[in-house]
Amino acid sequence: MVETWVYPALTAMAVLTGFIDSVAGGGGLLMMPTLIYAGVPPQMLLGTNKVQSGCGTAMAAYKYWRAGLFELRPNLWVVAFVFAGAAAGALVIQRFSPGTLMLIVPVLLMAVSVYTLVSPRMSDHDAHAILSEKTYRPVGGLLGFYDGFFGPGAGQFYATSLVSLRGLGLTRATGLTKLLNVTSNIASILVFGLGGKVLWTLGLCMGAGAMLGNWIGAHTATRFGAKVIRPLLVTCSLGMTARLLWGWFHG
Incomplete structure (x- = not known):
C-alpha cells in the first residue's frame, strides 16, 4: 500500500515535526501534506498521523513531567474532559468532511499569533487566572474535540488558553499542554484504530522519529524557556496560517 522508501523518509520527517510539536505545536500541518505526497490513502491519513504524534507527545510529556512543569493529580x-472531547471529535471526522475548518482554522491561528506577539502574559511569569481548573474543563473538552476532529494547531490553542485563561507562565503552559495533547492523541488513536483507519507499521516507525524530535525539543524548551518557545510559537502559527490559506484558495 505504501512504497518502501516512504518509511525512512517519513521517520526522518517526524524528527523535525516532533521537535516543532514539543516546543510550540503545529507539526501536524507539516506532516499531513507530507503523508499525502508520500501516497498514504486519505482514509488512513489522520489515524496514522495520530499514532506518530501520540508517540512523540508522550515523550515530551514525560520530559516536562520529570522537569516538574505539571502534576497529574490536580x-x-x-484530562478526562479532553479525552472525551477528542474521542467524540475522532468519531465525527469519520462521518463528514472537515473542509470548512480549512477556512476557520487560519483565522484562529492568526489570532493566536497576534496574541502571542502583543500579550505581556506570554512569558514565564504566572499571572492571575481568569478560569479555575474546574471552569477550564469544558474549554479543555472543546480543544480535545478539535484535536480529535482535525488537529493542527491544537498545541498552540492549548498553550494559549492555559496562559490567557489559567494564568500559567508559558513554559509551564507548554508542559501541561503536552499532557492534554497526549490525552487527546490516545483517545483519537483508540477510535481510529478500532475503525481500521491506521497504518500501524508506518505510524510506529514515524513514532520513533517523533519521540527523538520531541525529546530534543522538550530538552531545549525546559532549558531556555519562553525566549525559545515564544518566537517558535509565533513562527509556527504564522506558517500554518499561510499553509492553510494557500491550500484553501488553491484547491
Missing part, C-alpha cells in the same frame, strides 16, 4: 478532571 489535572485529572481536565
Whole structure:
C-alpha cells in the first residue's frame, strides 16, 4: 500500500515535526501534506498521523513531567474532559468532511499569533487566572474535540488558553499542554484504530522519529524557556496560517 522508501523518509520527517510539536505545536500541518505526497490513502491519513504524534507527545510529556512543569493529580478532571472531547471529535471526522475548518482554522491561528506577539502574559511569569481548573474543563473538552476532529494547531490553542485563561507562565503552559495533547492523541488513536483507519507499521516507525524530535525539543524548551518557545510559537502559527490559506484558495 505504501512504497518502501516512504518509511525512512517519513521517520526522518517526524524528527523535525516532533521537535516543532514539543516546543510550540503545529507539526501536524507539516506532516499531513507530507503523508499525502508520500501516497498514504486519505482514509488512513489522520489515524496514522495520530499514532506518530501520540508517540512523540508522550515523550515530551514525560520530559516536562520529570522537569516538574505539571502534576497529574490536580489535572485529572481536565484530562478526562479532553479525552472525551477528542474521542467524540475522532468519531465525527469519520462521518463528514472537515473542509470548512480549512477556512476557520487560519483565522484562529492568526489570532493566536497576534496574541502571542502583543500579550505581556506570554512569558514565564504566572499571572492571575481568569478560569479555575474546574471552569477550564469544558474549554479543555472543546480543544480535545478539535484535536480529535482535525488537529493542527491544537498545541498552540492549548498553550494559549492555559496562559490567557489559567494564568500559567508559558513554559509551564507548554508542559501541561503536552499532557492534554497526549490525552487527546490516545483517545483519537483508540477510535481510529478500532475503525481500521491506521497504518500501524508506518505510524510506529514515524513514532520513533517523533519521540527523538520531541525529546530534543522538550530538552531545549525546559532549558531556555519562553525566549525559545515564544518566537517558535509565533513562527509556527504564522506558517500554518499561510499553509492553510494557500491550500484553501488553491484547491
